[in-house]
Amino acid sequence: MIKQSILKNIIFLIFTVIILNQKIHAENINFTKEQIETIKKIDSLYNNNKTLKSKFTQIDTNGEKLNGFMILSRPFNARVEYFNSDTIIISNKNTITIQDKLTHNKSYIPMNATPLNFIIGDQISLLDESKIKIVNYQEIDNNIIITIVSSKFYNLGTLTMIFDKSNNLLKEWIILNGKNTNRIIFNNPEISNKNLLSSFFNVHRIKNIDFNSI
Secondary structure (H helix, E strand, O other), X not given: OOOHHHHHHHHHHOOOOOOOOOOOOOOOOOOOHHHHHHHHHHHHHHHOOOEEEEEEEEEEOOOOEEEEEEEEEXXXXXXXXXXXXXXXXXXXXXXXXEEEOOOOOEEEEEHHHOOHHHHHOOOOOOOOOOOEEEXXXXXXXXXXXXEEEEOOOHHHOEEEEEXXXXXXXXXXXXXXXXXXXXXXXXXXXXXEXXXXXXXXXXXXXXXXXXXXXX
């Protein structure tokens, strides 16, 4: 069985729909020319490198920590594993599956019920307001901070991404749903244009992988 505390963190990690206590008020931001160029550079970096892998620390509202690794491979493939849990998360174009590797019990969430498809879809375009809307943009010290919401479904909550200004690599993301927050801190993320084996993302044939060999 998947422990309830683990499942709670997983649900926030993959942006399960939780109705917000308050609607997000998405005001228009008047970006400067320099800010638009910065956002386009971030888009370009990730569109030209379809795979991201990283170890991470996940911290929830109560301060509970989980460590694991994540592999994102566009389009639509993701794999998340925790070091001290038998839980694995795998996504494809239509479904996010949460599975216990020992019992093989599964839970399912439709991909289109989450904003994850905006991050690992065919193309990333943070300025495409038909899909997402930037509600906050800041440059603080060596950080670029961008908060987005779905253009159609504000009740999905907000996703704040923190990028390293020196190389545009993703350092953290913070998910806010109502009073609940979930923070992911990436540890030396790596991006590449490497083609990964489809078996990494096959929920029916879970294969153990060595993170360091990918």
